[in-house]
Amino acid sequence: MNKLWALKKSIWVYHLCSGSCNNCDIEILDCLTPKFDLERFGILLVGSIRHADAILATGSISRKALPRIKRVYEQMPQPKLVIAVGGCACSGGIFKNAYNIVGPFDKIVPVTAYVPGCPPKPEAIIDGVVKVINSL
Amino acid sequence: MVQQDVIKELKEKLGKKILKWEEKPPKRYYLTIPREDILETANFIFKEQGARFIIESGVDTPRAMEILYHFSFDELNKIVTLKVLLPKDRCEVESIAPIIPGANWIEREIAELLGVKFLNHPDPRRLLLAEDWPEGEFPLRQEVRENQ
Amino acid sequence: MNRKTIIPIGPYHPLQEEPEFFELEVEGEKVIDINVHIGYNHRSIEKIAESKTFDQMVFLVERICGICSTSHPIANCNAVEDLAGIEIPERARYIRSIVGELERLHSHLLWAGLAGHFIGYNTLWMWIWKYREPILEIFEAVTGNRNHYAMMIPGGVRRDIKEEDIPFLSKGLDEAERKIDMVTKAVLDDPVLAARLKGVGILSREDAINYCAVGPTARASGIPIDVRRDDPYAAYDLVDWEVITQEEGDVFAKAVVRLLECFESIKIIRQCLKMLRTVKGEIAAKVKEIPPGEGIGRHEAPRGEVFHYVRSDGSNMPVRLKVRAPTYVNLPTCKATVPGESVADAAIILAAIDPCYCCTERIVTINKRTGQRELNGQDLLRLSRKKTEKICKNMGRRNV
Numbered sequence: 001m002n003k004l005w006a007l008k009k010s011i012w013v014y015h016l017c018s019g020s021c022n023n024c025d026i027e028i029l030d031c032l033t034p035k036f037d038l039e040r041f042g043i044l045l046v047g048s049i050r051h052a053d054a055i056l057a058t059g060s061i062s063r064k065a066l067p068r069i070k071r072v073y074e075q076m077p078q079p080k081l082v083i084a085v086g087g088c089a090c091s092g093g094i095f096k097n098a099y100n101i102v103g104p105f106d107k108i109v110p111v112t113a114y115v116p117g118c119p120p121k122p123e124a125i126i127d128g129v130v131k132v133i134n135s136l
Numbered sequence: 137m138v139q140q141d142v143i144k145e146l147k148e149k150l151g152k153k154i155l156k157w158e159e160k161p162p163k164r165y166y167l168t169i170p171r172e173d174i175l176e177t178a179n180f181i182f183k184e185q186g187a188r189f190i191i192e193s194g195v196d197t198p199r200a201m202e203i204l205y206h207f208s209f210d211e212l213n214k215i216v217t218l219k220v221l222l223p224k225d226r227c228e229v230e231s232i233a234p235i236i237p238g239a240n241w242i243e244r245e246i247a248e249l250l251g252v253k254f255l256n257h258p259d260p261r262r263l264l265l266a267e268d269w270p271e272g273e274f275p276l277r278q279e280v281r282e283n284q
Numbered sequence: 285m286n287r288k289t290i291i292p293i294g295p296y297h298p299l300q301e302e303p304e305f306f307e308l309e310v311e312g313e314k315v316i317d318i319n320v321h322i323g324y325n326h327r328s329i330e331k332i333a334e335s336k337t338f339d340q341m342v343f344l345v346e347r348i349c350g351i352c353s354t355s356h357p358i359a360n361c362n363a364v365e366d367l368a369g370i371e372i373p374e375r376a377r378y379i380r381s382i383v384g385e386l387e388r389l390h391s392h393l394l395w396a397g398l399a400g401h402f403i404g405y406n407t408l409w410m411w412i413w414k415y416r417e418p419i420l421e422i423f424e425a426v427t428g429n430r431n432h433y434a435m436m437i438p439g440g441v442r443r444d445i446k447e448e449d450i451p452f453l454s455k456g457l458d459e460a461e462r463k464i465d466m467v468t469k470a471v472l473d474d475p476v477l478a479a480r481l482k483g484v485g486i487l488s489r490e491d492a493i494n495y496c497a498v499g500p501t502a503r504a505s506g507i508p509i510d511v512r513r514d515d516p517y518a519a520y521d522l523v524d525w526e527v528i529t530q531e532e533g534d535v536f537a538k539a540v541v542r543l544l545e546c547f548e549s550i551k552i553i554r555q556c557l558k559m560l561r562t563v564k565g566e567i568a569a570k571v572k573e574i575p576p577g578e579g580i581g582r583h584e585a586p587r588g589e590v591f592h593y594v595r596s597d598g599s600n601m602p603v604r605l606k607v608r609a610p611t612y613v614n615l616p617t618c619k620a621t622v623p624g625e626s627v628a629d630a631a632i633i634l635a636a637i638d639p640c641y642c643c644t645e646r647i648v649t650i651n652k653r654t655g656q657r658e659l660n661g662q663d664l665l666r667l668s669r670k671k672t673e674k675i676c677k678n679m680g681r682r683n684v
Contacts, residue, residue, distance in 0.1 A: 019325045023350020023431045026394070033413040062326055063266040094344055098328035099275045100265070119350065119431055163515070164366070164580060188509070189496045190591050191613075193606035204606075206580070206591070210514045215580055238496030238613055264326040276331055 010042025011133055013083075014052035014076075018069050018103065020059030023119040024086035028056055036122045043129060054081035054112075054132065056125070060088040060095050061103030073109045082111045083128055087118040142185055142209055146216065149180055156219075168219040171229045174205070177218060178232045181207050187216065189236050194246040196278045201227050201252060228253035249276040306618070306634065310627055318622045318630075320615060333605035338364055338574055341602060342436055345592070348607065350431055351394060354387050355585030356592070356607065357436035362517050363592040364438040367579025373566045376440035378556040381519035383427065383435050384583065385549040385556075389460065390419045391586035392542045395638045396467065399539065402632050403480055404669030408467075415463040422456045425449055440568025450557055461550050468543045479675045481536035484625065485633030488533060491620040499588020500541040501614045501637055505533035511584040523555040535636040542586075542638075574600070587611055587638050611639050628667040 017025050031038040032045060046052050049072050061069055073080065084105045087093040092104040105111050115128035143165060147154070156168035169177055181187045187207040195202040200221040207216045220229055231254035233240045243254045244263040251274035254260065262269075307319040329348055333341050345356040358380060365372065372380075393416040400408035420430040426445055427433035435441050445453075471477055487497070492505040502509055510527045512520040528544045530537035576598040583590045588610030595604040614637045621633050 019327060021325075021347045021350040021353075023347075023353065026350055026431070030413070030417075033417070034410055035414060035417045059325075060327070063269065064326070066266075094332065094347060095327045095329075098332055100326050100328045118347070121430060160366075166578070188493070190589070191606070191608035193593050193604070195595060195604045195606075197603075204593070206593070208514075210509045213515050215515075217580075236496070237494045238616070241612065241616060242608075263322060275328065 010044065011053045011129065012044045012046045012051055013054045013056050013129065014046055014049050014072075016055050016057045016069065016072055018057065018059035018065045018089075018105075019062035019101070020086065020088050024058040024089070024117075027119045027122050028058070028085065028125060031122045031125055036126065038126060041126070041130065043126075049075045050077060052076060053079075054083055054129065056083050056085050056129075057089050057105050057111075058085050059103070060092045060101050061105065061108060062100050063102055066102050066108070069108060080110075081113075081132060082109055083113045083115060083132060084111045085115045085125055085128070086120060087116055090114045090116050093118065142187075142212060142214065143216075145185065146181070150177065153177075163214055165214065165216045166219060167216065168221065171220045171222060174218065174220050175230045175232060175235070178205060179235050181216065181218075182236055185209070189238050190215070192239060192242045192246060194250040194252055194276070196250060196276065198278075200224065201250065203229060203246070203252065205232070222252065227251060228255055230255050231257035233257055233259075248274070250274050251277065306630075308622070308627070308630060313626050313628075315623050315625055315627060315630055318618055320618065322615075330605050330607060333602055335601065337600045338438060338596075338602060341605065342438070343434060345605075345607065346432055346434065348609065351391050352387065352585040352587060352590070352609075353432050354383050354435060355583050355590045356609075358384055358518070359581045359583040359585075359590040359592040360594070360605075361436045361438050362581025362583060363579040363594040364574065364581070365579070366581055367577050367594055367596055368438070368571065368574050370439055370569055370571060372440045372569055375444075375560065375563050375565050376567045376569075377517075377519040377522065378559050378563065379441045379445055379567065380436065380517075381523070382445065382553050382556045382560075383433060383441075384518065385552045386419060386423060386426075388549045388586045389464075389546055390416055390423075391638075392546050393419070393464070395542060395586075395635075396471075396539070399632065399635055402635050402668055403477075404672040408470075412467060415460065415467070418456045418459055422453055425452060437568060438574075439571040440566070442568070444567050445557075445560060447561070450560065453557060454554070457550055457553060461547070464543070464546045464550075468546075471539060471543060475679060476672065476675050478536065479679070480672050481539065481632070482532070482534055484535045484629050485621040485636060486532065486534045487617055487621050491617065492533070495617045495620065496613045497588070497617050498610050498613055499585070499638075500538055500545070501588065501610075501617060503527070503529045504537035504541045506531045509589070511582045511589050515582055517581075517583070519556055519559070520552070522559070523552050525552050535632055538636045538638075574598070585610055588614060611637070615639055626671075628671040631668045 015028055030036060084090045088095060089105050095101050113128050113132045115125055117124055150169065153169050153173050154167050158166040182189055187209050190206040190208050193204045201224060203220045203222065205218040222229060231243055233243055234256065240259060241263055243257055244261060246252050247254055247260060248262050248265050308315050309317040329344060333344055336344055342357045342360050345360045346353055348356045393412050397409040397412035423433060424430050426449065427435050427443060435443060487505045489505050489507060492502050492507055498509065506529055508527055508529050513527055525548045528541050528548060530541055574596045576596055578595045581592045590610060591608040593606040594602050597603050618634055622630055625633060
């Protein structure tokens with residue numbers, strides 16, 4: 001429980017794109033920009049999964065990306081929080097039945113929170129992450 | 137280059153080789169030619185007439201596998217599409233990648249998605265599909281339905 | 285000594301950090317060869333399109349790419365309209381151009397910010413993305429969404445631009461123009477940027493033609509192709525604007541082309557907004573059915589020519605959709621621009637193509653010989669920034 005208490009102060013997120021149109025990824029990056037400024041909540045985007053508390057996952061997992069997604073999830077330290085961002089990550093979206101798509105995310109890894117939208121606005125993404133923090 | 141010239145040149149150069157000519161003048165021209173002539177024709181359009189190669193597309197139809205080669209004459213606002221019909225039991229054609237480097241990737245893609253063999257392609261590896269995708273399964277073919 | 289190196293790009297790039305994208309063969313500081321592997325974003329869109337109706341197909345292709353989100357619908361609608369011989373109403377033509385050009389603005393600014401990030405100008409990155417926000421707000425006011433606007437249908441557009449919204453748009457544009465002007469002057473006058481980017485990653489005119497490059501990548505090498513002028517559609521032949529080209533073909537030239545194009549876009553939008561005040565009427569033609577046949581539609585997306593080919597058999601679903609995004613032909617040009625350059629420049633040369641991976645695909649490689657990773661994306665970005673710092677120091681300037 002100590003670790004979770006520490007998370008309440010500031011959560012470090014790792015951005016994981018598994019085969020998407022990149023719109024959700026751009027909106028996640030937009031969160032860093034001065035208008036939304038994720039960092040004022042203490043939320044930091046990190047470059048290595050080993051430093052991350054939560055994964056912001058986008059895309060609906062193409063076949064080629066699958067081994068990578070699994071590996072990233074295994075390398076993540078406990079507790080593992082996965083936030084599925086965007087319609088494709090939540091449910092597969094329009095790509096649900098495509099021949100090259102394995103996802104959505106909850107078929108492969110347990111998902112903590114879903115932020116639907118195509119793409120979800122930065123406010124929605126921040127709201128999702130903050131809700132996850134508050135629920136710990 | 138005067139407006140009509142390139143189309144006239146093409147007609148003269150190909151002559152009887154044109155199996156079918158469809159046009160929506162002044163912008164769209166679709167010519168069906170025998171597959172043996174694709175290399176020479178592509179060379180003529182690209183190198184001598186100076187058109188830009190846009191892309192190739194493969195279309196799986198009941199009677200044949202069609203390969204379309206789209207070329208753009210930018211200054212004249214014309215797109216000339218060469219069509220080559222391949223019999224389903226022998227889906228192979230000469231690769232144009234040796235003369236047009238820009239065709240390298242698309243022929244790799246058509247090969248893996250539609251099962252067409254491009255002879256003398258400089259780099260016939262898979263482009264898009266994963267390594268563990270089964271051989272011999274060509275997702276874009278008509279007999280493969282979604283969600284299979 | 286030959287070492288194979290892997291570059292992922294991230295985390296401050298929309299792409300994933302882990303997967304290897306490009307395989308660079310390196311000797312010391314120099315790149316000898318580059319291999320590109322893709323396949324990560326392959327979402328079988330062409331196959332899915334065969335089971336959607338023509339109306340649904342437009343929404344499907346919108347999601348090919350998030351950045352050039354309206355480019356694919358415009359090209360798709362052009363293809364269907366070419367197939368069926370549909371003329372769209374004049375008001376719809378202006379609205380299509382407005383949305384298309386707004387997208388070009390936001391995309392070029394996005395690129396400029398990322399390019400700044402790649403060479404170490406992080407402040408520039410943050411500022412440019414801040415100035416991008418008003419454009420996204422305009423999008424939200426006009427179309428209802430910051431991205432994925434769902435504005436296009438075969439026959440016209442889905443939503444009108446109301447008279448009372450036009451002052452808000454104009455104000456946003458004026459503001460954007462001031463800021464882009466400031467950024468452009470800063471970029472063109474900066475000696476560090478000139479030293480860093482000029483002569484780097486040159487794509488010769490001949491290579492650009494052989495690889496069939498399009499968009500700013502080709503225009504920066506002196507090839508004046510632009511679908512908006514060569515094959516006019518929407519309102520591009522109804523307003524005045526210029527095609528921007530440069531001759532050098534290096535990264536700096538590509539940046540200049542993109543920044544100057546922003547001003548042309550603003551010019552186009554202003555003229556279209558003015559015409560909207562007088563040109564009234566329908567915003568979409570009624571489309572009853574699509575006859576059998578084939579159609580080709582193109583659009584000049586921010587990255588270059590988007591090409592759509594649609595074949596119909598008379599039913600309400602297409603038989604075949606072929607999509608060719610600009611990055612598909614622009615990315616292979618890296619084979620001509622990267623080998624021979626230093627490792628520190630690899631990241632920025634690749635970024636200069638403005639690759640939209642989702643349009644094309646993603647890229648990965650594995651070191652066959654040793655199975656080892658030597659440099660990753662972070663390292664390459666660090667090398668790139670170090671080079672900028674060195675140049676700054678040599679010029680006696682503090683880094684940005």
